[in-house]
Amino acid sequence: MGKNRASVRAVGVGISVVLLVAGAAACTSDDKNDTKDAAKAPATSGAPGAPVATPSAAPTSKGPEAFAAAGYRGLKPGMAKDDGLATGALETAPVSLLGGCTDFVYKGGPAPDQARMTAEAATEARYKDLSAKADAASGKAPAPGGTLPPNASAKDAAAAAAGSAAAAKGSADAAKAIADSTMALVDLRFAQEAKDKAYLATGRVSFAATGLRELAAPAEAKTAEGVGAGSTVEALQQAYGAKGLQLAKSGKYVMPVEGQQGWQYEFTVDGDKVAGMAVVNREIKCA
Incomplete structure (x- = not known):
């Protein structure tokens, strides 16, 4: 009888050992699987000490629109007055009718x-x-x-x-x-x-009977080369000296617009700084 009890206890101990070994192996396997899964899963921010997520690159927003001879804020050289007003870029009340042209300011500009x-x-x-x-x-x-x-x-x-x-x-x-x-x-x-x-600081747009003849930039506008109100004359010359920039009798720096007959850039200067700029065709008469 004593021998039988000893045998039963031995079997019980053996079973316990087997179960412990199997449990340890299962935990080890789970740990490995968890490690693999963690490596595959994207890191997320959470509790202190948790790995911080690395966000995917967000789309880069475009910077301010460059002032160019091809157009600005939907307004283009030669555009009809009604089409220009339809863009919504201009205030609808004229600020000048001098010389037969009709001038408007950009949206949010000063009242007439x-x-x-x-x-x-x-x-x-x-x-x-x-x-x-x-x-x-x-x-x-x-x-x-x-x-x-x-x-x-x-x-x-x-x-x-x-x-x-x-x-x-x-x-x-x-x-x-x-x-x-x-x-x-x-x-x-x-x-x-x-x-x-x-209207040097606010900018304006001038329409002749045949269409838009002058596009004067607001103070915050810059060209693609970074030139605008506040730029130095030295920076202006460095940017456009090789592109035909010249000092006119009017005291403005002028530069022809490539591919657009009669059109030119005009940079108004005050001392050694650019005070304003425009794209204009002075061959187009107001009236």
């Missing part, structure tokens, strides 16, 4: 300055009036009297003298009319320069 627009209209009307008078005076001025022949009578001499006096008066009237017209033209040019300066 009615006082300046009224003054512009008066300046332009005065120029047109004085120009017409100068043309009329020049056409009506009588011809100077001719040289009298040696045998001319006193009556002929008197008539010639009267004709010369009339011619002199007519010439004087014509000269004054032309001078007045010229001064009115100077005032008109000053008004145009004042308008350009007023």
